[in-house]
């Protein structure tokens with residue numbers, strides 16, 4: 001029989017619980033909200049959103065997005081400071097294209113988002129790791145690396161980091177911005193998890209520091225609405241926005257995703273995005289509690305800090321257990337996770353693993369952690 005061709009990015013065999021998946025559960029994707037917004041937009045009988053789009057992104061949409069961000073970030077954001085992308089990944093790729101050449105040095109957090117490492121590899125960039133702790137990137141580690149080289153940019157995920165779930169403290173944010181000015185390098189802040197806080201407001205985003213030109217902030221609808229939309233934004237000062245707008249890619253293809261922008265615009269206008277975010281954070285808050293309890297019960301020997309938002313638990317295994325080897329064992333127990341070394345640009349983090357709580361129901365999360373305990377016992381028995 002012919003195997004069906006894949007539609008979504010991942011494939012999970014029946015009965016397998018893959019706690020490595022960083023994708024929202026299908027039932028959390030806003031099908032009804034999208035259907036209504038699309039119907040309303042189509043009924044306007046205006047075909048402009050089917051045309052090549054304005055290079056900076058649909059103006060009406062940028063206006064609505066600016067309103068949402070002004071309210072969500074709690075500082076004024078104007079439509080001129082926004083450039084619409086087809087997601088943060090695409091934004092990052094474009095930044096590499098326009099601001100680096102093969103062989104250039106960039107700094108990244110250790111650990112960092114593994115697919116960002118793939119994008120940097122596509123651009124042949126030389127990566128220098130900067131150490132992190134529970135409060136994010138360590139300033140002294142950055143200062144030490146800055147004494148040896150100047151990066152084209154520093155890529156960081158300041159809030160509810162992927163994979164650690166940690167958030168950079170306000171003091172460190174301020175030190176970073178002043179270091180970027182002093183040493184003249186760009187800060188590329190990937191802020192895709194900023195709105196997914198499950199307890200209070202995170203420190204102000206780097207988006208509030210974009211005016212003087214050393215900071216580029218990346219945002220996305222993937223985590224707050226749906227990844228299949230392929231829609232996001234870059235916030236930066238006018239000079240940087242112009243670099244994007246005047247790129248050959250935009251000359252040829254026009255602005256990113258005018259069709260999707262016009263539909264999502266209806267969701268922004270009706271307050272549907274805020275409602276969706278509230279629903280997601282309420283669900284994730286409950287799942288964090290479930291995973292935390294399961295880890296306490298089944299894996300008392302591991303170390304972690306329960307996240308306050310985002311998607312992930314970052315778990316330190318005892319006795320230098322190698323998470324890649326454990327992963328092989330775990331497969332026989334039908335459970336998956338992401339081994340830490342995937343997130344390291346220098347092959348480190350072997351005794352860490354990343355667990356996600358967004359794809360599964362609470363009982364499956366608990367079952368998944370129990371299976372990891374069983375695989376760990378087997379691994380220790382060897």
Ligand SMILES: Cc1ncc(COP(=O)(O)O)c(C=O)c1O
Pocket residue numbers: 022086087088089090113157162190192219220221222227231232
């Ligand atoms: C830190 C980070 N940046 C970017 C992305 C991808 O974002 P997008 O879907 O907007 O390309 C992810 C998704 O996992 C992520 O964790």
